[in-house]
Amino acid sequence: MSKDLKTDAYDVLKRRLRYETVFVLLIIAFCVITVLNINIGSVPISVKEIAEIIFRRQGDPTQMKIVWSIRLPRIIMAAVLGGGLSLSGFLLQTFFSNPIAGPFVLGISSGAKLTVALTMIYALSYAGSVSSIVLVLAAFVGSMISTGFILIVSTKLKNMSALLVAGIMIGYICSAITDFVVTFAEESDIVNLHNWSLGSFSGMSWDNVKASVILVGVSFVLVFLLSKPMSAYQLGENYARSMGVNIKLFRTCLILLSSVLSATVTAFAGPISFVGIAVPHLIKRALNTSKPIVVIPACFLGGAVFCMFCDLIARTAFAPSELNISTVTSIFGAPVVIAMMIRRQKEKQ
Amino acid sequence: MSDLFFRTKGLTVGYNGKPLIHDIDIGVAEGEILTLIGPNGSGKSTILKSITRQLKILGGTVYIGEHDLHTMNLKELAKQMSVVLTERMKPELMSCRDIVATGRHPYTGNLGLLSPEDEAIVNESMESVHVLDLQNRDFNAISDGQRQRVLLARALCQQPRVLILDEPTSFLDIRHKLELLTLLRKLTKERKLAVIMSLHEIDLAQKVSDKVICVKGDVIARYGTPATVFHEDTIRELYEIDNGTYDPVFGSIELGKPEGKPEILVLSGGNNGVSVYRHLQKKNIPFAAAVLTTNDMDYAVARHIATEVVSTPPYEAFSEQAIERALELVHSCRIVLDAGVVIGTANQGVAKIIEEADRLGKLKKGRTHELL
Incomplete structure (x- = not known):
């Protein structure tokens, strides 16, 4: 008995140590990549100069401008949107009880992309400009339409792989229409629009930053508050209900929050693939648990680190030309997803 | 309530x-x-x-x-x-x-x-x-x-x-x-x-x-x-x-009886018969069981899987009708199998059955399944 208790305490300690290690590593990675991201670029800025510029607002005026109006907003956006995207993936995985669900594969990002493209073209040709809020709203409408469609399909198709195929098809249809619209739009902003429709963190304004920090921040808090019913829901809908979870309300919250998150990302950075699947998976493996209360913050941090890292590569690998962010996230994310599927297959046998 | x-x-x-x-x-x-x-x-x-x-x-x-x-x-x-x-x-x-x-x-x-x-x-x-x-x-x-x-x-x-x-x-x-x-x-x-x-x-x-x-x-x-x-x-x-x-007594389930007229008559008592019954059932050979008192363990099983059970009330000498019916079965069956009957004061009649079977050359003894 006493031996049991000892191993017990030991296991609890080991677990906690593991969580702490993962969080500490993520935070270190976050800091390192942030500094690297400000440091590296067409104009390299040393760490000392970065400190001066950020904390004392002193230094070379060109460098000041580069840091404050180009690199810093871009980094913050990569962090916030990356975190939001990975969180949105985790929510969808919980909802469908399938680790391969994510905003990109289910066509939700593409739905948002389509409505945002339409809104941009319309707004640019009639009003000349478009505000962040309008873009997010448009993206939200688009992602809700795609999500609604997926939900309807999911009542007909109980098979998860069929559902994923349906999602990918929705994605293709939306992308095709978007490409079509973008091709025929005769705007001076066409280059920008084209870049955006492939996914990019470039050209972010502080206005964008403000909007996404608020939206993603609020969503994050709400998601975190859902961690208790989420852990019940992981045992299945019926068990969750028997533990007192209001299933309808809970499912609605999940879908709304994941849509808000993926809509915010798509509105500002376009569709970004694989982050929503690969990051939650890696995080759960690293923590060796799927407990929402630890996975949620870790997922957010992980997504932020992952997207900042990918963005660093996107803009420096073939400088001065930039890669699409999705190109980079796919290169790192897709193998993770394949490895995960193989592993799951093995576990089944 | x-x-x-x-x-x-x-x-x-x-x-x-x-x-x-x-x-x-x-x-x-x-x-x-x-x-x-x-x-x-x-x-x-x-x-x-x-x-x-x-x-x-x-x-x-x-x-x-x-x-x-x-x-x-x-x-x-x-x-x-x-x-x-x-x-x-x-x-x-x-x-x-x-x-x-x-x-x-x-x-x-x-x-x-x-x-x-x-x-x-x-x-x-x-x-x-x-x-x-x-x-x-x-x-x-x-x-x-x-x-x-x-x-x-x-x-x-x-x-x-x-x-x-x-x-x-x-x-x-x-x-x-x-x-x-x-x-x-x-x-x-x-x-x-x-x-x-x-x-x-x-x-x-x-x-x-x-x-x-x-x-x-x-x-x-x-x-x-x-x-x-x-x-x-x-x-x-x-x-x-x-x-x-x-x-309902044991809460047990028995498979159906083999179909047809009894080919083998099993003589037993006191739980000697059960394994023989089950063996015959698996071989799908219809059989009769005799002469069993109704409180015998053999009886509890036989009544579910034997085509015919010749039974007699417990605590008394075996009834005349039962012995007679068993004798009839000795004649109609191909083989009479003595699965280890013990003759005591109450079942003297059974000795007669065994004698008759022996006379007709139908008697076999034992519970080994090779006999069948």
Whole structure:
């Protein structure tokens, strides 16, 4: 008995140590990549100069401008949107009880992309400009339409792989229409629009930053508050209900929050693939648990680190030309997803 | 009525607004097990789903204590009732302890953090079903028997007064079935739980339950104590058995008799015959059994699987008619097998039968199956 208790305490300690290690590593990675991201670029800025510029607002005026109006907003956006995207993936995985669900594969990002493209073209040709809020709203409408469609399909198709195929098809249809619209739009902003429709963190304004920090921040808090019913829901809908979870309300919250998150990302950075699947998976493996209360913050941090890292590569690998962010996230994310599927297959046998 | 902690009144259940079973009036007191039996697809699960609010009820009321279950707050209900379901869950990266700890949900705060008291209850629940040593194992990596016990621990951890189990023994082998039901029996008494479950194994249902419900057709076919429900005919009708029999005394099931006129007459007594009977049944050879007193163990089996049983009342000299009938059978059968009859003062007549068989050259002795 006493031996049991000892191993017990030991296991609890080991677990906690593991969580702490993962969080500490993520935070270190976050800091390192942030500094690297400000440091590296067409104009390299040393760490000392970065400190001066950020904390004392002193230094070379060109460098000041580069840091404050180009690199810093871009980094913050990569962090916030990356975190939001990975969180949105985790929510969808919980909802469908399938680790391969994510905003990109289910066509939700593409739905948002389509409505945002339409809104941009319309707004640019009639009003000349478009505000962040309008873009997010448009993206939200688009992602809700795609999500609604997926939900309807999911009542007909109980098979998860069929559902994923349906999602990918929705994605293709939306992308095709978007490409079509973008091709025929005769705007001076066409280059920008084209870049955006492939996914990019470039050209972010502080206005964008403000909007996404608020939206993603609020969503994050709400998601975190859902961690208790989420852990019940992981045992299945019926068990969750028997533990007192209001299933309808809970499912609605999940879908709304994941849509808000993926809509915010798509509105500002376009569709970004694989982050929503690969990051939650890696995080759960690293923590060796799927407990929402630890996975949620870790997922957010992980997504932020992952997207900042990918963005660093996107803009420096073939400088001065930039890669699409999705190109980079796919290169790192897709193998993770394949490895995960193989592993799951093995576990089944 | 008031001693029934959980009860239904005029309950109608069904799917998509279509009633399947109506007028369900059942109840279970604390410390009692109520078992639903009936063929597949008879609606056992529908009833269980309806009383756990997974399905909308179509009429009537379900009471838990003094409360109407369907107007209760879900969280309050969760403190009164917990479930072990049939659906096989595959949670990702969850240890057995994590699974059991979810049972504390109705009691924890907004973030679901466990207090030391909660942890103690988790410990105690796991210990009571002997799974504490599994606590750090991945739930997907343990055996079916262990999994079922972990789920039972989870349900106990919710500290319910009513426990509902939907076919808890389904995936288990016989050892684990017995283990689980024995545990359940013990916990029901110790914790004064009102238990409702569905079972496939009628033999076990008879032994573990305080009350039984037979579900068949659109009403409850029978409801009562096992002694009143478990009759040969009731069970045969309930499951529409036409190729075998059910023995209510032992709760055992026998396969059907070989068809045709008896070819072999087996003479036995005092449990000598059973293994021979079973062997003949497997070879599909119709046989007669003689001469058995009605309190003989051989008789209890023979009456289910022998084509004819020649019987005689116990505690008296073997009846003349019985001996005569056995002699007739000696003539009509191909072989007479003496499976080890002991001749005593009461069964002198049997000696005559053996003599006659010997005279006709039909007699064989022993229970070795090569004889046949």
